Amino acid sequence: MANEIKSNDNNSNQRQQQRMAIILLIITMFGCFLYMKFTDFLVIALQSQLQINGDPNDFTKNWQDPPIPITIDAYIFSIDNPQEFASGHSRAKIREMGPYSYRLAIHKEIVSFEDDNRIVTFFDVQKFYFKNHESHGQLSDRVNVLNFPAYAMANMVRGMIASMPFSFGLNPIVFSLVSLLFLTHGESMIKQNLTAGQLLNGYPFRILDTIDRLAAPLRLFGIELPDTGMPDNKFGFLWTKNGTKNGPYQTYTGQDGTDLLRMVTFKGQYQLDFYDNDECNALNGTEGSTLGLNVHRDRYYYLFTHDLCRSLNVIYQQDTWVNGFHTYRFGPDRNAFAAPRKNPLNRCFCRHMDNENLCDGIFDLSKCLAGAPLAYSFPHFLYAHSDIRTNVENMRPSENRHRAYIDVDPITGSPFNGVDKIQINALLEPIPYLSGYSDVRSTILPLLWMQKSAKIDDKLSGELRLALYPIYAVYIIIYLLFFGGFSLLTIHIARWSYQSYKIRTNRTMMTNVVNTTDEKKPPSRSSSTEPLYQQQQHNHQVFRLIINNNQSK
Known part of the structure; x- marks a missing residue:
């Protein structure tokens, strides 16, 4: 009974580990996609700003009169x-x-x-x-x-x-x-x-x-x-x-x-x-x-x-x-x-x-x-x-x-x-x-x-950094999402593999102990002769019951 409970716990733990691995894999793949496509997404987002237009935006002004x-x-x-x-x-x-x-x-x-x-x-x-x-x-x-x-x-x-x-x-x-x-x-x-x-x-x-x-x-x-x-x-x-x-x-x-x-x-x-x-x-x-x-x-x-x-x-x-x-x-x-x-x-x-x-x-x-x-x-x-x-x-x-x-x-x-x-x-x-x-x-x-x-120069560099801080923040989040997810997934898989290895090792050791004990223990009634002995006891009780009934008559 205890073995069955322990086996069920192990199976439940395995399923939880699998679900966690799938979640981390999805996070890592999503982070990888964003990391590789970040520049493309950023260019698409900036295209509306990086244009020359008649109502001069900052980009047009800097193009007309370069501040460098x-x-x-x-x-x-x-x-x-x-x-x-x-x-x-x-x-x-x-x-x-x-x-x-x-x-x-x-x-x-x-x-x-x-x-x-x-x-x-x-x-x-x-x-x-x-x-x-x-x-x-x-x-x-x-x-x-x-x-x-x-x-x-x-x-x-x-x-x-x-x-x-x-x-x-x-x-x-x-x-x-x-x-x-x-x-x-x-x-x-x-x-x-x-x-x-x-x-x-x-x-x-x-x-x-x-x-x-x-x-x-x-x-x-x-x-x-x-x-x-x-x-x-x-x-x-x-x-x-x-x-x-x-x-x-x-x-x-x-x-x-x-x-x-x-x-x-x-x-x-x-x-x-x-x-x-x-x-x-x-x-x-x-x-x-x-x-x-x-x-x-x-x-x-x-x-x-x-x-x-x-x-x-x-x-x-x-x-x-x-x-x-x-x-x-x-x-x-x-x-x-x-x-x-x-x-x-x-x-x-x-x-x-x-x-x-x-x-x-x-x-x-x-x-x-x-x-x-x-x-x-x-x-x-x-x-x-x-x-x-x-x-x-x-x-x-x-x-x-x-x-x-x-x-x-x-x-x-x-x-x-x-x-x-x-x-x-x-x-x-x-x-x-x-x-x-x-x-x-x-x-x-x-x-x-x-x-x-x-x-x-330093002044223009400072202005650019202020303008780019939101982009840097998004990039850092994506970076952490990808490399953080990948690191957690790697650690989780390593830990899961180690636990699985320990469970398999324990099972093997218990099986070996049981098999060794069975080989050394002599036969007894509780083993191979137990069914025949129980049948004989049952027949004897029935026989005694029949004799008692005849004497009372």
């Missing part, structure tokens, strides 16, 4: 042997000067919304403010640099003559006139003792004033000269960008499930028209303010850059932390500007297919700058072919110092920290019949490189 402080550091390459280099007797000896630091203010000027507010049209406006105390040089520093506007003009004239019949006969005549024009305006190939401030903030290019006066009669007949891209006839690497409107851009607003800030058109075109390949002309990716929502490590992302005249892909590098926030670091592929043999997608960007080494690490901008002989590269020709790097002296590329990267929030794709680094180079070639330009070596000459850096 942005700094531009300009490093100028001064030529220490201008005469020897211009005469073709030696390579250019480069000396890096700077940085000259500027604060960059960006403003997105919204023009209109279209397609039921699914598309926004805007201009990108940038302004530069010199930061004297943070610079390692003064704007009054003297530098020797290529007279780029004069060389660009001569190069444009050469291209125009080359497209005409009998160009070989025109070259001596036309370039004699150009030489006279340069001589009267004091424009030599190397601009010596130019100040850093003039090179960056702009200086007058007087030849354009003369050309404007000479071309005035042509305007009476409706003939306009091509736009030089130099406002007020001044040249400067920041002057041409300072306060000018880039665009217009058209991007998706993120409403109705559209990809946030993904490019639609640029200057009214759905693709560029600079290159002979649709892939190179494609407006891939976003306009640069974000990588898009829900960023993944294993995906390629594209950023369209107006200055590059193309979309540039960035790839995952590593996980990072910025002011306590977990971020993903992305950066340009080392083959972003590589020769076509290394990166076949760059075939349409290379002008020198007969010598791909001249394209290896260099991105030619001349097609999108009306023939202006400029090219981009990473600073100090990082990842460029050795022929390019050794053609000038004192180039010292370093990945740690010259590689670009961006640390983005995985949820919103917004940058929390980043450094964009690019070098501007002149595609320098000798120009026959032009005094002072005919003897120079063919060189990809570095002019300067710029570093644009931005990082959220």
